Amino acid sequence: MAGICQLSSDPRPAEGFADSRHEEAEVELYMGEESQGSGTLFILESMVAWWCAERGVGFTLPYRTIVMHAVCRDTAAFPRPCIYCHLDSGELEEGSQDEALSEARLVPSRADALETVFNALSECQCLHADSDVGDDDMMFDQASVAARAAAEARLDSVFQMPTPAQFAAMSNGHPAAAAAAAAVDQVDGQFDDAEEES
Amino acid sequence: MGTLREWRSGGERTLAIFIKSLEGVVTTVELRNEDAVEGKLDAVDAGMNIFMTDVVMHRPDGSSLQLPHVFVRGSQIRYVHVPDHIDPVRAIQGQLNVFHRKPPKRRAKPKGKGPLPSHTVHGNPGGGRGRGRGGITGAVG
Numbered sequence: 354m355a356g357i358c359q360l361s362s363d364p365r366p367a368e369g370f371a372d373s374r375h376e377e378a379e380v381e382l383y384m385g386e387e388s389q390g391s392g393t394l395f396i397l398e399s400m401v402a403w404w405c406a407e408r409g410v411g412f413t414l415p416y417r418t419i420v421m422h423a424v425c426r427d428t429a430a431f432p433r434p435c436i437y438c439h440l441d442s443g444e445l446e447e448g449s450q451d452e453a454l455s456e457a458r459l460v461p462s463r464a465d466a467l468e469t470v471f472n473a474l475s476e477c478q479c480l481h482a483d484s485d486v487g488d489d490d491m492m493f494d495q496a497s498v499a500a501r502a503a504a505e506a507r508l509d510s511v512f513q514m515p516t517p518a519q520f521a522a523m524s525n526g527h528p529a530a531a532a533a534a535a536a537v538d539q540v541d542g543q544f545d546d547a548e549e550e551s
Numbered sequence: 552m553g554t555l556r557e558w559r560s561g562g563e564r565t566l567a568i569f570i571k572s573l574e575g576v577v578t579t580v581e582l583r584n585e586d587a588v589e590g591k592l593d594a595v596d597a598g599m600n601i602f603m604t605d606v607v608m609h610r611p612d613g614s615s616l617q618l619p620h621v622f623v624r625g626s627q628i629r630y631v632h633v634p635d636h637i638d639p640v641r642a643i644q645g646q647l648n649v650f651h652r653k654p655p656k657r658r659a660k661p662k663g664k665g666p667l668p669s670h671t672v673h674g675n676p677g678g679g680r681g682r683g684r685g686g687i688t689g690a691v692g
Contacts, residue, residue, distance in 0.1 A: 421582065421626040423606065423618040428617050437618065439584070441627075468620075475622045477603065482598045483626040498560045546652055 357418050357440065360411035364395075364402050374396035375473035379462040382412070383435075385455055394459060396473040398480055404457075405439070414440070414457075416481040422474050424467050435460040436470055554597075558650050562597025570631055571595040574640035580623065581630040585611045588621060599625030 373395055380394040382403050389412070392405030401419065404411035418440050425437040436459040457469060562568065570592070579589040580601065590606030596663065606618040 356641055417624070417626075419622065419624075420584075421586075421623045423586075423608070423621040425616065425618050426656070427617040430614075439582075439586070439627075441584075471620055471622070478622060478624060479596055479598070483624070501561065501564075546648055 358413045360402075360404060361409065363404055363406065364411060364413065365404070370395055370397050372401075374398060374477055375469060377461055377463070377470055378464050380470075381460040381462075383456075383460065384412075384459040391462070394461075394470065396470065396477060398477050401474070403475075409440075417441075418479050419474070419478070419484060420477075422471065424471050426467075431458060433460050434464050434467055436467060436474070470478070511526060514538065555650060556687065557597035562648055565597075565599070567595060567597055567625065568646050569639060569643050570599055572646040573631070573633070573637065576634060576637070578634060579632040580628055581632075582623065582627050583629045584585060584627075585629075588623065590618075596625075599628060601625070601628070602648040633688065 363393075375394075375396040377394045377396075379391055381391045381401065382389040382394075389403075389410060390405040390408040392403050392407075392411065394398065395402040395404075400416065401414040403414075419438050420441045421439040423437045424434075425431060426434045431437075438457040438459065439456055440455050461467065461470065558568070558571075563637045573592050574595060575592065577591045579587050580592075581587050582601070585602075587609040588603060588606055589609065590603040592601060593604045594602040601623050604619060605621070606621045608616045608621070610616070636673055
């Protein structure tokens with residue numbers, strides 16, 4: 354899967370982006386400390402795109418490369434309100450050099466656009482779960498859910514709580530232990546929700 | 552963040568459910584790149600993506616950045632600091648209860664045939680952590 358790509362032509366299709374969540378014009382993009390110019394930011398469901406017609410330069414950023422994004426109004430760090438982004442353009446290894454992880458800032462000329470851009474980025478990020486997180490536990494399609502349910506049912510059948518009678522038998526006739534065994538059933542429902550609202 | 556369906560069809564069997572039970576808690580999240588993000592855990596989804604507010608981000612070089620709203624991809628999280636007063640077992644159980652909460656039954660008129668069914672011990676021993684937050688969105692403003 355592609356990482357961050359630099360563009361040399363306008364990425365917009367003639368009919369416009371089909372999966373656009375938000376478009377914001379006049380957004381200055383900083384890659385690290387360097388301004389790339391002022392262009393249009395496209396928050397698409399598939400990726401983030403930015404295009405500066407004036408300079409003929411742009412970028413596309415898959416969501417998995419934006420490992421963190423934040424509203425930043427800390428003028429000590431950067432003079433203008435912006436969306437601060439951590440980028441991870443490559444495989445992140447333990448103790449890797451800084452070039453694998455860099456910073457970008459999206460600086461809209463419209464200061465009240467910050468929240469809208471932040472929300473649009475967040476919503477689209479949630480559409481892009483990492484495939485390297487691992488497991489089939491993260492698959493929510495019907496087949497995987499059914500497979501997990503079946504596996505759980507098998508586990509349940511293997512682990513059987515002893516019945517109170519069996520507990521009593523294990524207690525060698527001690528009354529206290531037998532009473533504790535009888536109490537097991539009551540403890541069972543301890544974490545259930547109330548069936549009736551009081 | 553995230554749908555109840557995503558939680559109940561798998562997310563609740565991952566550690567993300569524990570992090571979700573910490574919604575509302577002020578804590579520090581360490582990222583894989585060693586930045587530490589300190590603030591309030593506002594929302595967590597089944598992929599362990601988190602939304603935090605009133606954040607101070609501490610960089611490994613010692614600098615820090617104030618960020619009112621932060622979103623972190625779940626896969627980038629290395630550690631979540633858990634405050635000492637949190638009991639993980641209660642927190643997880645409480646969150647499971649939230650996901651599996653049955654809608655309240657209509658109170659049936661007793662027909663005089665016997666005692667009303669006694670209910671089991673109720674209430675959330677976890678102190679309300681995570682109650683009713685299943686549907687929260689991470690939107691700002």
